[in-house]
Amino acid sequence: MTPTKLICDLFGHNYRVTKKVTNHVSEYTCKCCKKQLTTNSNGTLTELTPKRQEINYALERLYNGRMMRSQRKSNNSPAY
Numbered sequence: 300m301t302p303t304k305l306i307c308d309l310f311g312h313n314y315r316v317t318k319k320v321t322n323h324v325s326e327y328t329c330k331c332c333k334k335q336l337t338t339n340s341n342g343t344l345t346e347l348t349p350k351r352q353e354i355n356y357a358l359e360r361l362y363n364g365r366m367m368r369s370q371r372k373s374n375n376s377p378a379y
């Protein structure tokens with residue numbers, strides 16, 4: 300028996316962002332029961348399964364890589 304689970308069932312989960320994957324995708328964890336959610340490609344919240352976690356990890360790497368590349372590119376581009 301977990302009383303926190305009961306609180307969540309009664310009052311709803313108390314989610315907070317635990318990780319920002321991209322500008323549009325974040326991971327959330329409920330402060331009470333530790334249930335994890337993530338934003339999916341449709342922009343809605345879905346349960347954070349190991350598969351989703353994998354996707355987010357790939358997304359994060361892709362996103363950060365692209366940011367770094369675009370930064371480097373703008374640094375190397377000639378002044379306007």
Ligand SMILES: [Zn+2]
Nearest residue numbers: 307312329332
């Ligand atoms: Zn909860």
